[in-house]
Amino acid sequence: MKLMKKTVLAAAMSLAAATGVQAAGVSDDVVKIGVLADMGGVYADICGTGCVTAVEMAVEDFGGTVLGKPIEIVSADDQNKPDVGSAKVRQWIEDENVDAVNGLVASSVTGAVTKVLTDAKKIALISTSASHAFTTKACSPYNVHWTYNVAALANGTVKPMVDAGKKKWFFITADYAFGHALEGIASKVIETSGGEVVGAVRAPLGTTDFSSYVLQAQASGADVVGLANAGADFVNALKTSAEFGLTETADVAGLLVFTHNAKALDPAIAAGMKATTGFYWDMDDQTREWSARFKERHGSIPAMGQAGAYSMTMHYLNAIKAAGTDESDAVMKQMKKTKPNDFFARNAYLRNDGRMVHDMLLVSIKDAASRKSEDDIYNIEATIPGDVAFNPMMPACDFK
């Protein structure tokens, strides 16, 4: 049965490709968005069911239908496993006619899933992954990378510090693709800004005790210790740095800090730390209005990827409406033609390589005394214009 479906689908696809004529309107009378994320593991808070909620909100705000056809949402847990994620997406495409996949968290899963989607000419709406590969060496005409990436983190957090005279850097890096990418791009930024990387240590993902690494960082004599990790690894590394007095002799910079992790830190040790983020709920009336609605439904303030998931869904649906079809090539073209502009996307445009370029925020973690509520976590220090924050487009990825 499955094989038959596959054959029919393949036949239909080759027919469409051969004729080069795309039927206008909505395929199979429904626009279906899949939300794939880690629903119950380490990254559950930064996307997870919150991303599903955000996409639901976008569909409701859009009116529930597009071009007179209903919009449906399906969701699944990828357990942070590339094989689980890509199998699910394959099934979505073959059996459930999913048109686009939103969410997408662990870069390893996104890497596998975007390949499946590109093969099927379906759109990847990447909300929370950090790696910049999806719009550079693994770019695709069907990838849309919305919220942030490692380049923006390095340019946003690292460069101002080097410029301010913090020249010698040491990295404590998560020992997998994301950590390596972040350390690599940050090192490049440091060196081109006249700084120097004096050492690095690769800590396996899920390391509980960082004291050994903190001692090594201390011995290196670095001005700044960059934490190229995320989630619990970041929290544990920072806690230990403070405990061993590293925060007093050197600056400790968190390169990827999610609001939920910042909330899990004792302000006494985290206050003053700077971070780069794609979104903060308490920026202005627009962000507060949307975030309040989100919190009412989901129970917590939105993480940047969740806000991104909403913004991206809106832009996708608007593009279908404007293009008069849900056919991927036409929708991608339309998405790149119109500039997104909402509470999330400021001074924004979708570049031909799929990178959404928008204003990023440099924030610092507030101390306990200046917090007005439990969600009052950041001071906004500066706005980083998108063209400064993000990596330039590679000519090979210029999908017009």
Place this chain on the structure above:
Amino acid sequence: MITASHNSFVSLGDVMATIFGINLFALSGQLLVGLINGSFYALLSLGLAIIFGLLKIINFAQGAMYMLGAFFAWMALNYMGINYWAALILVPIAIGIIAILIERFLVRPIANEDHLYSLLLTFGIALILQGMFTHIYGSSGLPYSIPDELKGGTKLPFMYLPNYRAWIIVISLIVCGSTWWVIEKTKLGAYLRAGTENPQLMQGFGINVPLITTLTFGFGVGLAGFAGVLAAPVYSVSPEMGSNILIVVFAIVVIGGMGSIGGAILTGLLMGVVEGLTKFFYPEASTTVIFLFMVIVLLIKPAGLFGKEA
């Protein structure tokens, strides 16, 4: 990072400080840090070793109970205003009571079945607890501060030793040492060992063996809760914290020799040091080295380093 040339303590004696290109001061720091982690491992593996060695129950919920200990400490502070010191005593008791209920109503009915049944049961309990806490508190973790009395640290010639880490080493060794002494050297311990070795005979002597079994289980699990409270100020309090550490602790119990109480304690310390040195020389292997050690030990001495049975 084998030579740490920026060490500010080198002036104490450059000649002595470096041997074979290895900075001895840096190495001493790493050894001490390893010992601290080792004492933590010792505490966790002790609980498992008691439950396995005396009761022959493979308790896969031990990691979840450790997580529960840390969360209870957080809840006690935030909902009831109970501070760290009180939590250090109250939380293990609470966890022990939960464990006693689990033993009485879930584990005992399947006590005579194959060991796999209790393994699956406790594994299921662990998954339920972890899922429940992820659902309620999310996966990002909760903040818990070091108590004021233990803030700060001492500057040693080779490193800065935070007071809280010194406290971990001292209290773990006290708890481990006294537990070992009670089980191996006292009359109560003798009853306990005899009761699990030959229940029928001990029952005949008028000893209430099921009661001893239940209390032992409660104590062993209570130790995990105790370790959880100890961990709360220094590690991220999150639902995943137990599953991350459980497998390592199981490996330690296996290396030490299943059921050897002293073996579990010594191996815990030793593995802390081995892991610490790996973090210094080749960090990428730090999460693997204990398992490598386990494979080697099992090949050479299948009963474990301190195991009695061949």
